[in-house]
Amino acid sequence: MILARAIELGIVNQQTWAGLTRDDIYWILLQGARDQISNVLGQLADPEDKANQRFPYSGDTHDGWGLIDIDASLEYLEANYCPNPPC
């Protein structure tokens, strides 16, 4: 959806795919998300995270409550990447 909106706004060229990197998209998702997942790799777990070990071999002992908010991420995209504001 972020890519789609970015194409519509002229941020991303659909022929070359230049305009947004994978890191950009990840950042946009983070800015819209309502909570983040902490995977406890050397860090304290978010207290709202749920203890679990669904895949014992993964080393990740918590399920997070990270919640992507598509509308908020698109709003962030429009506010910060729009080539010809207002979008």
Added chain:
Amino acid sequence: MNLCGHSLAYQPVGRPIPDCPFDPVTGIPCDELILGAPFPDLQVTPPLPCPQIPGVPDDEAFCLQWGTRNFGQFVRDQNCIAPSGQMNNCWEGTGVAGIDVDVVPAWNRTTGHPAVGVCVLDSGIEYCNPDFDQSRFYPNDFSLTGIGTGSIEYVCCDFSGNFDPPCNFGPARDNLGHGTFVASLIGATSNNGIGIAGIDQRCRILSVRFGGSLGAGPLHQFLPQVKIARAIIALEEIWVEVQYKDIRIINMSFAYPKDQSAAAEQISAFESVGAAPSH
């Protein structure tokens, strides 16, 4: 990195659409598949009918898509045991209003773009599901569902004939259900009165089957090295084939052991050039 040490020799196989009379793997007529699973894009039979919500898609089961729009409705309880004794196969409890991906207002900004391709690297897709717009599927999908033996060498699928039995290069139809479910969440047709509403109404979808219920066993029962090797082969194929150049998102709804770093390396390679695997 290529586990086979050479370029892949096979060609993707086109799907038998629009009639798709039978599943090429199971041989089951498509109509039976549909009739046997009235809501294959939901995996389990939902408690329909449920109240329709004004102002949102009229899809029959949209009211159960709590992850898409949560108004406190029934949710699928993962700890629930159905009367049949089957785990996870029931709907009960209530959702928490507002805990969703907030896509309904997002649809006022965009409903997707046909230039964006999404690969569903999974158990295939049941194209006959009437909740799909077949024009949105790539004409050439591919399958890496071979006969799982536990040997990585045996999943280097090419046409050199140096393995036995051969891999199945048939169309990437779904004989498990998981891939269809995932593809539906991504792009099932919205506002058609049936099934569910996908998040993206315009993206194109590529089915790549690397697991299924026959030959190699259910997706979740794969020997890890077989599963990872197939996933890598599929990723490489998507990477090199010009017909898949618009694939910008690869959905991988599975896990792999942390000591199977090959898949992680391949994913990192994609990320380094701007593709965005979803995993």
